Amino acid sequence: MSLTDFQTNIFNQEYIELFEKADIKTVESILLQSPLRLQQKTSLSLEIIQKIQRDLQKYHCAVPSVATDLYNKxxxxxxxxxxxxxxxxxxxxxxxxxxxxxxxxxxxxxxxxxxxxxxxxxxxxxxxxxxxxxxxxxxxxxxxxxxxxxxxxxxxxxxxxxxxxxxxxxxxxxxxxxxxxxxxxxxxxxxxxxxxxxxxxxxxxxxxxxxxxxxxxxxxxxxxxxxxxxxxxxxxxxxxxxxxxxxxxxxxxxxxxxxxxxxxxxxxxxxxxxxxxxxxxxxxxxxxxxxxxxxxxxxxxxxxxxxxxxxxxxxxxxxxxxxxxxxxxxxxxx
CATH class of the missing domain: 3.40.50.300 (P-loop containing nucleotide triphosphate hydrolases)
Incomplete structure (x- = not known):
């Protein structure tokens, strides 16, 4: 699947184009690389990169949750x-x-x-x-x-x-x-x-x-x-x-x-x-x-x-x- 398939309010089209220009074309590539490495390739701030990674994890990875948090929600x-x-x-x-x-x-x-x-x-x-x-x-x-x-x-x-x-x-x-x-x-x-x-x-x-x-x-x-x-x-x-x-x-x-x-x-x-x-x-x-x-x-x-x-x-x-x-x-x- 392309990066566009995972577009959200945070991971918008502008950021998708920056990653693709840096030859980063899969979600796995974004999630597996360190924020510092991604910053060097895309010139985005560390804060934005970390937000993008957290956002993509919600839709792409099985992130463990504490049962108490799920119950309270x-x-x-x-x-x-x-x-x-x-x-x-x-x-x-x-x-x-x-x-x-x-x-x-x-x-x-x-x-x-x-x-x-x-x-x-x-x-x-x-x-x-x-x-x-x-x-x-x-x-x-x-x-x-x-x-x-x-x-x-x-x-x-x-x-x-x-x-x-x-x-x-x-x-x-x-x-x-x-x-x-x-x-x-x-x-x-x-x-x-x-x-x-x-x-x-x-x-x-x-x-x-x-x-x-x-x-x-x-x-x-x-x-x-x-x-x-x-x-x-x-x-x-x-x-x-x-x-x-x-x-x-x-x-x-x-x-x-x-x-x-x-x-x-x-x-x-x-x-x-x-x-x-x-x-x-x-x-x-x-x-x-x-x-x-x-x-x-x-x-x-x-x-x-x-x-x-x-x-x-x-x-x-x-x-x-x-x-x-x-x-x-x-x-x-x-």
Whole structure:
């Protein structure tokens, strides 16, 4: 990788050009040489060189940290340990809500309601916590109109000047990113990560939503190509780092694929499992280990056009399996 790939606010383009003119073209060359030696080659002050080396170590090296420092930082950032969603997800996740510092994955087929959950939760966090939300839209499914509709139904008011101002305030705290290819998503997450400490909007972000990771990655790579796997795990590392370092909640939606044939045969022989339960999250076993909590959305469709929906916690690092009914209407999620 070139030096430009590690450009930061401290290690800026001016300094990069000075190092390249001195025939220092890799980060390893900067980190392995003494500050005095680098000063002789670049004419930069020792203070600046030491700042650059410390800055590059954050992104390039595994620098050991004292556990006490990590704990104190986590405590200082945990203004909210959980984000209440005011819907069935709170009951599913121990009655507490989305845990900050962790990844929660919402999994279901195309008409199961994943985007409705994402929009509803974005609105709830913006409205009740008055904190910022990043909504990464990979399929052009974000709808400000739907958020406004849910808000109006919840407050039970017709359109007034006050309600319109409240809606605008809620939407103003939600920043939507349109990412239609995996590389753009990587670039977006890296830009967010690098700017978190300096950007006033990002400092107040408490929730990141990606809707939908399955649509983006599965259609691009099919989960089989080596390059696709690398990009997928790069995205996973960025999300986990953002969640942990900044103590924010991350909500990801994902599609489903059929279970492997041997698993299907076993389930059909051992128990009578409904067809819509014979699904697993897309993107394979590597991605399955990324999220802390996996919530599955199910829908039973009947001839009279009624739908019985439920949400189930199938795996979690903390909570026991549980299933709850829910419905989708103009109010949002109930």
């Amino acid at each position: 986590a405590v200082s950032l945990k203004e909210y340990r959980y984000l209440k969603t005011n819907c069935c997800i709170d009951d599913i996740l121990g009655g507490e809500g989305l845990p900050t510092g962790e990844l929660t994955e919402l999994i279901g087929t195309s008409p199961s309601g994943k985007t409705q959950f994402a929009l509803f939760i974005a609105m709830q966090v913006s409205r009740f916590y008055q904190e910022n939300v990043i909504y990464i839209d990979t399929s052009s499914s974000f709808s400000a109109d739907r958020i406004a509709e849910m808000y109006k139904q919840q407050i039970g008011e017709t359109t007034t000047i006050d309600s319109n101002q409240s809606i605008l305030a809620i939407l103003d705290r939600i920043r939507r990113y349109n990412c239609l290819d995996p590389i753009k998503l990587v670039d977006t997450l890296e830009a967010i990560s690098n700017s978190f400490e300096f950007d006033n909007y990002l400092k107040n972000v408490k929730l990141i939503i990606i809707d939908s990771i399955g649509t983006l990655l599965y259609t691009s790579f099919g989960g089989k190509l080596t390059h696709g796997h690398y990009v997928m795990m790069k995205i996973a590392r960025l999300l986990k780092s953002l969640a942990h370092k900044n103590q924010i909640a991350v909500l990801i939606t994902n599609n489903t694929v059929k279970m492997d044939s041997d698993v299907l045969d076993h389930l059909k022989n051992v128990q009578s499992t409904p067809e819509n339960r014979l699904q697993k999250a897309s993107l394979g076993e590597s991605w399955a280990a990324v999220s802390n909590h996996h919530l599955y959305l199910y829908g039973d469709f009947y001839d009279d056009e009624t739908i019985e929906r439920s949400i189930a916690l199938r795996s979690s690092t903390r909570y026991q399996r549980i299933e709850k009914p829910f419905s989708i209407n103009s109010f949002g999620i109930q």
